[in-house]
Amino acid sequence: MTLQRVYLVAGELSGDILGAGLMRELRARHPTVEFRGMGGPRMEAQGLESRFPLETLSVMGLVEVLKHLPELLRVRRTLREEALAWQPDIMIGIDAPDFNIGLEKQLREAGLKTAHYVSPSVWAWRQGRVKKIAKAVDLMLTLLPFEADFYHRHQVPVSFVGHPLADELPLENDRDGARQALGLAPDTPVLALLPGSRGNEIRFMGATFLDAVTLLCLRHPSLQVVIPAATAQRHAELSQLLAKYPALAQQITLLEGQAREAMVASDAVLLTSGTAALEAMLCHRGMLVAYKMAPATHWLAKRLVKTQWISLPNLIAQESVVPELIQHAATPEAIAEQIGQLFSDAEMRHALEARFAAMHANLQRSASERAAQAITALVAGEPLEATADGA
Incomplete structure (x- = not known):
């Protein structure tokens, strides 16, 4: 069976990367396939007709979501109506679970096949959500093996595909070459500082990170710091913030993107949690995860989240490989x-x-190819076991 129409909805940069890889592999199998929905520049480059900007869903925290709820509901209603009018072979939600799973449920109830790419953290909190997920999707695609085990136990169709970043990044990298490419001195300590891809993350962590850098520069006068801005908007926000730290001007390089190059060039990485922590792990660099959020959001999270860790390297290893400093513990002094x-x-x-x-090698599975294979089998009505590997 040839796929003709695929509807995809992604809501942040990491989803845009995953969606673009999946679209590329789907087109390799189905050259005439059309893509519509919502995504970012990478997905648009693969042919997606995007209805809304990528950042529409990039709202951080439980409390912050409530402020934007009317607009988010309007966006979801518009996407639902357009998907039903277009009648795709399948709708694939990519991450953004609080938004996408509700949309997937509505579309599945209306007769469309649905899949969700990137499991929400049901194994960590609100495990009851798995019942809603079972009603919302015909297939869950997971990036990590312990997630697939969870869905198998709850009898939700699942395919563990591995992580595309593990496929994309080489098992050996060139620190000296990366430093040369970024114009960094070869024999001095380098810190890659990734304050986050969302505006709220800059607001909560930016000054704390730069205060920590100020302390580190006192101990390491030759320290070089590279800060890759995730978007043009983040670049502008970071430029404004850095203007308040003139003493650091000679030691900080603000980049437009190039997060991967910055991490490879570094001796250590300082970052907020999220996909960046996984990418730092796949660049094989020691790191510190530090994170702050709105007080009300933190209060709720402490009571709802059951997992011991928040960073993906620790969750994958199931032990504290990476130090984590959360909320009040994330002081400039502790970070430094x-x-x-x-x-x-x-x-x-x-x-x-x-x-x-070693962890990187275990996650290399040709993820985008496996995901496209599983989606193709689902639409064709083939047994999931023919293409999926949940072990």
């Missing part, structure tokens, strides 16, 4: 202390790099 240890202890850095390289 943890990063300073990474700079000072070469043996620790090398051990972490070797551990992350």
Whole structure:
């Protein structure tokens, strides 16, 4: 069976990357396929007709979502109506579970096949959501093996496809080459600082990170700091913030994108949680995860989240490989202390790099290809076991 129409909805940069890889592999199998829905520049480059800008769904935190709820409901209603009018072979929601799973449920009830790419953290909190997911999707595509195990236990059709970033990033990388490409000195400590892809993350963490950098520069006068801005808007916000730190002007390089190059060039990475932590792991770099959120959001999260960790490297390893500083613990002093240890202890850095390289190898599975294979089988009505591997 040849796919003719695929409707996709992604809501942030990581989803745009995943969606673009999936679209590329689907087109390789179905050259005439059309794509509509919502996504970012990478998905648009693969042929997506996007109805709304990517950042429409990029609202961080439980409390913040409530403020934007009327607009989010309007967007979901518009997407539902357009999908039903277009009648695609399948609708695929990519991440953004609170938005997409509701949309998937509505479309599935209306007779469309649906899939969800990237499992929400049902294994960590609100496990009752798996019942809604079972009603919303014909297939769940997971990036990590422990997620697939969870869905198997709850009898939800699932395919563990691996993580596209693990396929994309090489098992060996060139730190010296990355430094040369970014114009960094070869023999001085380098910190990659990734404050997040959302505006609220800059607002909550930006000043804290730069205060920590100020302390680190006192201990390491030759420190070089590279800050990759995720978008043009984040670049503008970071430029305004950096203007308040003139003493750091000679030691900080603000980049437009190039997060991967910055991490490969670094000795250590300072970041908020999310996909960036996984990418740092796949670049085999020691890191510190520090995160703050609105007080009300943090209060709710403490009572709802059951998992011991928030960063993907720790969740994959099921142990504390990466230090995490959350909310009040994420002070400039504590951050500077943890990063300073990474700079000072070469043996620790090398051990972490070797551990992350091994974890990287275990996640390489040609994820986009496997996802496209599973979607094709689902639409064709073939048994999931013929293409999926949930082990």
